[in-house]
Amino acid sequence: MTHRILVVEDQEDLREIARFALEGAGYEVVEAASGVEGIAKAERERPDLVLMDIQLPVLDGYECTRRIKALPGMARTAVIAVSSFAMKGDEEKARAAGCDAYVTKPYSPKQLLGIIRQFLAKA
Amino acid sequence: MIAASALRLCGAGYGQVALYDGALLHMTAFDNVSPEGVEALRRRFPAPADHGSAMGRAIHSGAVVQIPDVLADPAYAFKSEIQTMGFRSLLVVPMLAKDGPIGAIAVGRAGCGPFPESQIELLKTFADQAVIAVENTRLFQELQARNRDLTALREVGRAVSSTLDLRVVLKTIVDRAVALAGTDAGAIFYYRPEVARFELGETAGIDQEFIIRLRNFDIVAKDSGLGEAIAQRKPLLISDLTKRQSNPLRAAVIEAGFRAALIVPLLSSDGPLGALVLQRRQPGEFPQTVVTLMESFADQSAIALENARLFEEIARKSRELEIASQHKSQFVANMSHELRTPLAAMLGYAELLKDGTFGELPEKSIRILERVQANGKHLLGLINTVLDISKIESGQFKLNLGEYSLDSMIETVRVATESLASAKKLSLRTDVAEDLPYGHGDEPRLTQVLLNLVGNAIKFTDAGEVCIAAGTKSGSFVISVSDTGPGIPYEERERIFDKFHQVDGTSTKTKGGTGLGLAIAKDIIEMHGGRIWVESIVGRGSTFRLELPVRTQTSRAAA
Helix, strand or coil: CCCEEEEECCCHHHHHHHHHHHHHCCCEEEEECCHHHHHHHHHHHCCCEEEEECCCCCCCHHHHHHHHHHCCCCCCCEEEEEECCCCCCHHHHHHHCCCCEEEECCCCHHHHHHHHHHHHHHC | CHHHHHHHHHCCCEEEEEEECCCEEEEEEEECCCHHHHHHHHHHCCEECCCCCHHHHHHHHCCCEEECCHHHCCCCCCHHHHHHHCCCEEEEEEEEECCEEEEEEEEEECCCCCCCHHHHHHHHHHHHHHHHHHHHHHHHHHHHHHHHHHHHHHHHHHHHHHCCCHHHHHHHHHHHHHHHHCCCEEEEEEEECCCCEEEEEEEECCCHHHHHHHHCCCEEHHHCHHHHHHHHCCCEEECCHHHCCCCHHHHHHHHCCCCEEEEEEEEECCEEEEEEEEEECCCCCCCHHHHHHHHHHHHHHHHHHHHHHHHHHHHHHHHHHHHHHHHHHHHHHHHHHHHHHHHHHHHHHHHHHHCCCCCCCCHHHHHHHHHHHHHHHHHHHHHHHHHHHHHHHCCCCCCCCEEECHHHHHHHHHHHHHHHHHHCCCEEEEEECCCCCCEEECHHHHHHHHHHHHHHHHHHCCCCEEEEEEEEECCEEEEEEEECCCCCCHHHCCHHHCCCCCCCHHHHHHHCCCCCHHHHHHHHHHHCCCEEEEEEECCCEEEEEEEEECECCHHHHHC
16 A cells, blocks of 8 residues: 655745655655645545654744644644754654654655655654 | 260260141150150240241251350240250251252250260261151152052052953942042942932941932032042142032031042043042142043053953943844754755655656655655655754754664664765675673764764765774774775864864865764764764875764763
């Protein structure tokens, strides 16, 4: 069965790179350009894993993660935080919000695929 | 004592010493005088130094005076007193100091007639001794007073230089000024040039009620003695406030019970700063010595005010600089972050292209894409370095502690730098002890440090080898990265860990780099509670050594 991955990322280029990499690896990709859209798509599309950009305008990645994890049946869905911050306490904040992994930008698509594979194998 | 000695030596009936202040004679000592006699003398002294007394005559003539029979001397004005004491003849020798007469010594006898020459000579010797004694006493008192003034000035000086709390300094000055000048009250008023008004500062000897009244006064400079003193730039002495033109402040001061005032302006090179005011309940002049002393106090107050102003300015400037520096660090942090976003896209696309996501590429294109990637990663490294520094500077740098295997960390570093070493035909060797314990620290940061050290070693070494060695020693990992490069001159060995420092400008140009890597490495290692240093022989190579606690404590990491 094909795993479905939700990519929440406001930068179009980065969203596209993620899509190319993930589709190239055989995943089905759902894209969201904002936090609000991400929550809506998570509810509707029921992804198996979420790639969550942290620096989103309006509703940030921490808040989106909390809300997605609060959706019925989504509590155990892995959320991988993607951040270019790497500032004091960012990873702790991401973990506190419910993120299962933390990846800093720029990531190598290959590395990212490796992490995704681990989580999907566990699920 | 002089009177008693004189008496004994002269075999006379009585002795008396009086001091002369330039106008009046003051009784200071007597001997063998009956209580009635003392009483009689007390009634007449201080007495004018005129022809009516033998002392007066001696003071005026500067010569020895004899009255063989006081009753036979028509001008003698103390006949009844001398009779009360039971004497008829008098011998008086003036006490002559360098600047003029300072007193006289008198001896008396019951009988009439002239005194023998020997006694006169003796008394003259005595008068000379007395002059010296009196002069010494006066000098001693002057010295004491001067000493007291100097001590006070020194105290004030100390207060000015030791405390930057302006109020403490000015309070000390006012207190000391009042005590030394012997006045009843004192105050410092600040001058506000922008409104040409005075404001009450520190006070001494003024009750709370009057302080409140003074604070509420609108003291317009031109209508007050304070304004007059600063306008004339010299002390203003008011011996009787009631004789001056009335103004509301003066009326209030008089109402509070003060009659005399001394106002000393506080002047700086930039203009008047205020005034030091002394107030006395008794009308009268202020001695010149007090005025001079108060001028010194005013100078000290002006210095204190200037110091406080300068200090305030420096404090404000440094606050501004600190804020500016924080803004700069924040800006650099934000900027580095912003730079990474487009770079992430470029690197991502390059990797996708290279990996054939959009179809197989010719070998040549793949090589070019690899160059794009390598340059992009280098740029990313530079940006990350700048970001790290700005984080360290703005205090946002923090370790994320976790378990790590030093063994595999070194392997990661070796794999990552292998191609760099082989490109320069260098041998890259590792010498890792077996059974290393698991470490506790920030793995990515420590990897960064090792990558930096190994990267540097490869970069600066043109032939030979680079070796990474690791072991443990009393609870710490001991790690070394050695090379066979040019080595580091002794005087550079500390400075290479400074920010933006490289051994010399020419190598920077040929080898590249930001000069920040080692500074960051040092910060990271020290945050782990470890230390980093370099050993080197110029021409033979360098060895960077790390001592790193196997288990880093959280408290250290948070520092």
